Amino acid sequence: MEQDSQLIQQCLRGDGSAWERLVSQHARRIYNLCYRFTGSSAEAEDLSQEVFLRIYRTLESYRAGQGAFTTWMTSVARNLLIDHYRKTRYQRMTDSLEDAMPVVESKESSARRPDRHAMLGELSRQVQVALQRVSPDLREAVILRDLQGLDYREIQKVLQAPEGTVKSRINRGRIELAKVLSQMGVRAD
Amino acid sequence: MSWTCEQVEARLSEYLDGLLTPPERSDLEAHARDCVQCAPMLSSVAGLVRSLHDMEPLEEPPLLVAHILDRTLGPRQARRSWRWIFGWFDWLRQPRLAYGAACVALTLAAVLPALGFSWRAPRLRDLNPVNMYRAADRRTHLLYARGSKFVSDLRVVYEIQTRLRPETAIPAEPESAPSNGIKPRAPAGSSETPGPGPARQQNRVNQFPPSPVVIASILPGAGERSLP
Numbered sequence: 544m545e546q547d548s549q550l551i552q553q554c555l556r557g558d559g560s561a562w563e564r565l566v567s568q569h570a571r572r573i574y575n576l577c578y579r580f581t582g583s584s585a586e587a588e589d590l591s592q593e594v595f596l597r598i599y600r601t602l603e604s605y606r607a608g609q610g611a612f613t614t615w616m617t618s619v620a621r622n623l624l625i626d627h628y629r630k631t632r633y634q635r636m637t638d639s640l641e642d643a644m645p646v647v648e649s650k651e652s653s654a655r656r657p658d659r660h661a662m663l664g665e666l667s668r669q670v671q672v673a674l675q676r677v678s679p680d681l682r683e684a685v686i687l688r689d690l691q692g693l694d695y696r697e698i699q700k701v702l703q704a705p706e707g708t709v710k711s712r713i714n715r716g717r718i719e720l721a722k723v724l725s726q727m728g729v730r731a732d
Numbered sequence: 733m734s735w736t737c738e739q740v741e742a743r744l745s746e747y748l749d750g751l752l753t754p755p756e757r758s759d760l761e762a763h764a765r766d767c768v769q770c771a772p773m774l775s776s777v778a779g780l781v782r783s784l785h786d787m788e789p790l791e792e793p794p795l796l797v798a799h800i801l802d803r804t805l806g807p808r809q810a811r812r813s814w815r816w817i818f819g820w821f822d823w824l825r826q827p828r829l830a831y832g833a834a835c836v837a838l839t840l841a842a843v844l845p846a847l848g849f850s851w852r853a854p855r856l857r858d859l860n861p862v863n864m865y866r867a868a869d870r871r872t873h874l875l876y877a878r879g880s881k882f883v884s885d886l887r888v889v890y891e892i893q894t895r896l897r898p899e900t901a902i903p904a905e906p907e908s909a910p911s912n913g914i915k916p917r918a919p920a921g922s923s924e925t926p927g928p929g930p931a932r933q934q935n936r937v938n939q940f941p942p943s944p945v946v947i948a949s950i951l952p953g954a955g956e957r958s959l960p
Contacts, residue, residue: 563797595804596804600836666787670784
C-alpha cells in the first residue's frame, strides 16, 4: 500500500514511469474484475482501459486516509461496470437464451479431463456462465469477496452500502451461485 | 439454542468467513448436522467458496497495459526504446522456429558455396540467379567429369593389375592362339584362370615397370583419355 502511495505521489508530480508501474501492477486485477462481471474478454479489455482512464483523470481525488488504493480503484471500476451494465441491459436480455447452449458441452468435456488444472479451468468457465445468471447486485458482491479477495469493510466502501446489506448480498449471491451451478450439474467441491 | 433453517441460510457466509462467535458457530453446526436441507446447502456453498478462492486470476491481454498507457500518457513514440523495437521479434524465440532457422542457415551454408557464392569474398553478382545457375551447371559437369575420370582410372589400374599379376597372366599360350603378340584377356575372377607361374617368371615381371606402350596396346582407349 505504501508503494502505491509513493507511486501515486510520483504520478501526481507528472512522472510517467510511475504511472506505468502503477498500471502494470493493477491491470490484471481490474481486467479480472471486468471479465468476471461482463463475461466477455473484449468488453473487459475496453472497460479496463476506461477504468484506468478515469483513475488517471481523478487520481488527485484519491485520499490515502480513506482507504487502500485498491479499494478506491475497485470502487471506480465497479461504478463503471454498473454504468456499462445499465447501458447494455437490453442486449444482455436478448443474449441470455443463447448462453444456455455451451453449458452442456462444458459438462461433457470436464468429465474427460482428469487433471486438476484443467478441471479448475473448466470450473472457471462454468462459474463464469453461472455468474451471468445471477443478478448484478449479488454478482458483484460475490466477485469482490471471493474472486477479488476484498474483506467486508472494503466491500462496504466499494458498494457504498451498509454492513448488513453487504453481508446479505454476499450470502445470497453465494447461495444463488451454488444453486445455478447445481442446476448446471456442476459440483464445485 | 437451536437455530432454524432460515437462520442458518441467512448467516451461512458469516459462518464460512469465520465471522460467527463460537457459540453461534456451534449452534449452526448442530443444526446443519441434523438438517437434511441445510447440510447439503452448507456443503455446496462451502465447496463453491473454496473453488472460487482456488481459481487463478486470468491473464490480461498482452497489449492492455500498452493501450492504457497510450490512452493516458498519449502515443509513446519518444519513449520507445530498443526493448520496444526488439519486442516485435519475441515470436522468433519459439524453439520450433529457432530449429527451422538453424536448418535453413545450415542448408544455405552448404548450398551457396556450390552455387558459386564465396563467404570470404561475397559479391552481389554471385547472388544473381543466372550466375548461380551457371556456376551450378559448371560445377555439376566438373563433378561428373571428375567422377568419370576416376572410374576410368580405376578401370585402367584394375586392367593393368589383372594383366601383370602372374596368377592372372596366361602361362602357357596354346598353339592356336592369335599371333598378334597380345595375350588373350582372362576375365577377372574367372575360374579358368591358370595357377601361378614359375617363380622365375614372376620375378622378371616384378623387375620391370609396365611400359606405356604395353598399356596402350592392352587398352586401345587408354592413351586417348582426357576430360570431356
